[in-house]
Amino acid sequence: MTETPLTHAARATPPSVARKIKGLSDRAIAWIFVGPTIFLLLAINIFPLIWTINLSFTNFRANRPGREVDYVGLRNYERILNDSDIWLNMQATAHFLFWTILLQVLIGFTLAYLINKKFKGNDLWTTIIVLPMMLSPAVVGNFWKFLYQPQIGLFNYIVAFFTGKDPSSFEMLGSVQLAPWSIVIVDTWMWTPFVMLICLAGLRSIPDYIYEAAEIDRASKLRQFFTITIPMVLPFLMLAVLFRGIENFKMFDLVVQLTGGGPGSTTELTSINLKREAFEKWRTGYASAYAIILFVTVFGLASIYVKALNKVKER
Amino acid sequence: MSSFSATAPSARSKWFAGTLVILYALITMIPLAWIMLTGFKSPADAISYPPKVFFEPTLEGYVNLFTTRTRQTDDFLAANPPQTWYEEIVRQYDMVIAGPSKFGERFLNSVIIGFGSTFLSIFLGTLAAYAFSRFKIPLADDLLFFILSTRMMPPIAVAIPIFLMYRQLGLSDTHLGMILLYTAVNISLAVWLLKGFIDEIPREYEEAALIDGYTRFQAFYKVVLPQAATGIASTAIFCLIFAWNEYAFAVLLTSGTAQTAPPFIPTIIGVGGLDWPAVAAGATIFLLPVMIFTVALRKHLLRGITFGAVRK
Numbered sequence: 192m193t194e195t196p197l198t199h200a201a202r203a204t205p206p207s208v209a210r211k212i213k214g215l216s217d218r219a220i221a222w223i224f225v226g227p228t229i230f231l232l233l234a235i236n237i238f239p240l241i242w243t244i245n246l247s248f249t250n251f252r253a254n255r256p257g258r259e260v261d262y263v264g265l266r267n268y269e270r271i272l273n274d275s276d277i278w279l280n281m282q283a284t285a286h287f288l289f290w291t292i293l294l295q296v297l298i299g300f301t302l303a304y305l306i307n308k309k310f311k312g313n314d315l316w317t318t319i320i321v322l323p324m325m326l327s328p329a330v331v332g333n334f335w336k337f338l339y340q341p342q343i344g345l346f347n348y349i350v351a352f353f354t355g356k357d358p359s360s361f362e363m364l365g366s367v368q369l370a371p372w373s374i375v376i377v378d379t380w381m382w383t384p385f386v387m388l389i390c391l392a393g394l395r396s397i398p399d400y401i402y403e404a405a406e407i408d409r410a411s412k413l414r415q416f417f418t419i420t421i422p423m424v425l426p427f428l429m430l431a432v433l434f435r436g437i438e439n440f441k442m443f444d445l446v447v448q449l450t451g452g453g454p455g456s457t458t459e460l461t462s463i464n465l466k467r468e469a470f471e472k473w474r475t476g477y478a479s480a481y482a483i484i485l486f487v488t489v490f491g492l493a494s495i496y497v498k499a500l501n502k503v504k505e506r
Numbered sequence: 507m508s509s510f511s512a513t514a515p516s517a518r519s520k521w522f523a524g525t526l527v528i529l530y531a532l533i534t535m536i537p538l539a540w541i542m543l544t545g546f547k548s549p550a551d552a553i554s555y556p557p558k559v560f561f562e563p564t565l566e567g568y569v570n571l572f573t574t575r576t577r578q579t580d581d582f583l584a585a586n587p588p589q590t591w592y593e594e595i596v597r598q599y600d601m602v603i604a605g606p607s608k609f610g611e612r613f614l615n616s617v618i619i620g621f622g623s624t625f626l627s628i629f630l631g632t633l634a635a636y637a638f639s640r641f642k643i644p645l646a647d648d649l650l651f652f653i654l655s656t657r658m659m660p661p662i663a664v665a666i667p668i669f670l671m672y673r674q675l676g677l678s679d680t681h682l683g684m685i686l687l688y689t690a691v692n693i694s695l696a697v698w699l700l701k702g703f704i705d706e707i708p709r710e711y712e713e714a715a716l717i718d719g720y721t722r723f724q725a726f727y728k729v730v731l732p733q734a735a736t737g738i739a740s741t742a743i744f745c746l747i748f749a750w751n752e753y754a755f756a757v758l759l760t761s762g763t764a765q766t767a768p769p770f771i772p773t774i775i776g777v778g779g780l781d782w783p784a785v786a787a788g789a790t791i792f793l794l795p796v797m798i799f800t801v802a803l804r805k806h807l808l809r810g811i812t813f814g815a816v817r818k
């Protein structure tokens with residue numbers, strides 16, 4: 192370490208002096224420093240969560256504050272789990288999750304692999320590629336809606352230009368078959384850079400000497416790829432999938448602006464459905480039970496996944 | 507290392523990789539470029555088919571974004587010739603400017619709430635991060651995980667009780683309410699990122715300062731804070747971007763006074779449907795600061811988006 196007045200002082204001062212520290216004890220300072228954060232989180236996260244759990248056992252409706260509230264036990268939960276519409280929402284969410292993650296992993300990893308070839312100007316192009324993921328999802332959803340317009344949209348024009356189809360013959364947002372894919376495309380456009388950045392960090396963490404050793408052992412490039420590159424990047428890739436999984440399970444803003452859940456309820460992901468129940472139909476008790484089920488699902492799946500991730504890391 | 511390293515990519519593979527990446531970058535920029543172009547189109551050009559790449563640029567979209575307009579009689583128009591360039595633009599449709607639109611206010615709300623919540627998150631976050639980094643706190647790992655886990659809740663799920671709570675406390679649709687809410691959302695990010703940055707500052711500096719007679723608190727703000735400045739600045743930009751972009755809480759908990767720009771931009775209506783050039787102009791003004799910040803942040807980007815889990 193370089194010599195600074197501080198480090199010099201550290202060595203020059205006898206330890207007995209060090210104990211004579213003025214002011215509050217460390218313990219007191221620790222609690223003063225951490226306290227406000229914990230308090231804020233308790234007030235704005237934990238207290239509401241407990242309130243939600245409480246509401247989930249009632250038939251409370253927030254648009255009728257004066258009405259008497261009855262405790263209905265587990266009835267809300269029973270109704271949700273037996274509701275076939277909710278399973279359709281879950282299916283839409285699963286479709287969205289599966290395809291966005293698959294596409295983002297494939298494209299993101301490929302891009303990272305190519306950027307890692309360290310061609311001239313790769314930093315500049317990486318920065319450009321990264322831009323979409325930092326933007327406001329609601330505004331992104333809104334302007335993609337413009338690109339998807341059947342008559343005038345650029346997306347339909349480009350697809351028509353390459354396939355020879357009539358640009359007004361298909362509606363990305365209006366058709367039951369295409370709408371689920373339209374949200375997958377936008378999410379992939381927006382979040383592939385996220386997976387790419389994490390994969391790039393993984394690729395850059397592999398020391399050159401491992402490849403050099405493999406080269407001496409005359410391992411083929413393909414074999415090096417599957418026995419060195421993939422296993423070493425895997426923990427990073429899994430982390431990227433965890434983040435994308437949690438985020439997309441909560442997905443709301445982008446899809447609300449793009450399709451509003453439609454047509455019908457083909458792109459009505461669970462968060463959008465939850466918003467309808469809570470803030471349009473005002474079934475507050477029912478929606479609270481729904482929120483708890485979603486939270487437990489995310490939390491449960493994430494915990495199992497993190498365990499798996501740690502196992503991969505230990506290898 | 508020698509330039510003949512067995513593992514260095516060949517010139518041809520570099521060229522190939524470079525071409526593909528640049529191609530992807532260009533394609534991925536099309537939607538953004540298109541929205542920025544649309545902001546400078548006239549409404550007719552914006553919805554023409556085939557889509558126009560070359561057109562006569564106009565500031566109509568921007569004028570429409572910032573103003574409200576009314577139609578007037580011919581007599582009125584003849585008696586009051588346009589005074590400024592923006593009045594002139596509006597005149598081609600026999601309209602006059604009636605006043606400013608709400609966009610300015612909504613944008614200002616985004617700025618106030620964004621900066622307010624960022625300041626609070628960083629203030630509280632730095633204190634907490636320092637404590638987690640330097641002191642033995644009972645159950646520190648559990649507390650840190652608890653702080654992180656608050657991020658896993660879907661915003662809509664949290665919004666139900668917050669909506670009820672804010673209604674009781676009179677915080678609905680207020681700046682203070684939104685600032686507190688965004689602080690609570692961002693603080694997990696702030697604590698995790700800042701703890702990483704403070705962990706990297708050698709303890710010896712503060713210990714030396716303590717021995718020199720500084721109090722713990724003085725050591726914190728005279729020694730640690732200046733060293734953590736870069737980390738604090740990049741964490742602040744992340745908090746600002748997240749608050750700036752947030753939509754779900756904004757759309758559910760605000761409707762007027764404290765409404766931010768994201769829920770407002772999609773609702774800009776022109777004559778006969780959505781005024782796409784004005785929407786595009788609004789999106790451009792709203793997104794541009796984020797793009798500039800992203801470029802400024804590029805070195806810490808990875809760290810920020812993974813809550814400090816991946817450090818380059």
